[in-house]
């Protein structure tokens with residue numbers, strides 16, 4: 437078991453190195469060389485197993501003994517320390533709420549796991565590690581929360597100025613100590629480009645030890661496979677279940693594909709996108725033509741050129757037909773998204789956030805053609821309180837958890853920067869001295 441680069445299968449590293457390096461120096465992404473099937477008895481017994489045990493069985497083969505078992509179990513128990521409720525919206529549609537963690541988004545799972553793995557690897561290190569993160573909204577807050585207590589690790593978060601919600605911005609600009617927020621004059625793809633340029637900059641990498649906390653890092657995206665098991669804990673393996681995944685950088689959907697490859701009997705995937713629809717267009721036409729990012733009300737999915745598309749191609753041996761059979765793609769405008777939020781609230785008294793609404797739209801399209809016995813689960817990836825400007829148009833309910841309100845009263849601390857790589861590089865070098 438090793439990790440290879442999607443651009444060069446001979447570029448091989450172990451788990452520790454893949455996590456510490458974040459991404460290979462050749463601009464590819466690390467992929468596990470083996471995705472072993474879980475024993476069929478394990479899949480049959482899912483309703484009797486606690487999620488922490490499932491998490492351990494899922495991640496253990498990928499960690500490949502590079503973290504001792506007791507430590508790994510401990511890390512997984514701390515990672516999965518909040519609830520993942522499956523809420524019925526109507527008779528064949530369920531929302532898997534992934535937002536009950538510290539930053540109110542699904543990213544808490546991967547961020548917590550990654551932070552603890554790095555903390556373990558750097559426990560006695562003399563040098564510091566600098567984590568670079570590009571965010572379109574949710575990753576930044578989750579990473580800031582997860583790394584706020586780690587020793588020997590600095591975090592630098594790049595976010596597009598004026599393109600994240602108020603709460604998202606406060607969640608990533610109000611942790612002090614080891615977390616710095618850079619407010620970039622550009623969009624998410626500019627932020628991601630700056631981060632990737634740093635990884636390709638050999639001179640810089642000789643001077644600073646950098647890693648990533650985006651889903652490009654295997655320890656950020658692999659744990660996201662775990663919550664796909666939750667609906668099967670409830671309904672058992674016989675139930676046919678399709679998942680609709682609100683998709684931006686496609687880490688979440690790719691993690692679901694890994695769970696399926698491990699033997700989880702997921703019947704279908706729905707890639708639900710906003711107007712940043714490079715993948716649904718590819719599924720339709722076979723041509724991958726990323727476009728500049730379009731700002732939308734489901735801003736965490738405002739990604740023009742999704743990183744994990746490389747991993748999806750790798751999983752399907754670049755076969756468009758195979759991918760198209762396994763994944764259906766739909767996209768929605770902001771008007772449609774808001775309409776879905778209003779309809780679902782009125783008809784079923786369920787408040788979706790804009791990302792969940794896009795996923796609901798995709799799921800309903802898919803279910804029109806699906807087998808009658810199939811049920812659909814949408815991943816509700818973020819709490820509606822993160823998008824109050826839009827949510828206010830749907831409901832007047834006070835939905836703010838107390839713990840979220842505390843962020844709004846804090847003072848934002850960010851460094852404004854251009855999207856020019858040289859400026860970013862100089863800042864990194866200055867900070868490391």
Ligand SMILES: N[C@@H](CCOP(=O)(O)O)C(=O)O
Nearest residue numbers: 571572573574575651685736
């Ligand atoms: N949706 C993201 C964009 C980055 O995605 P990631 O899963 O690769 O970290 C965000 O909210 O920042």
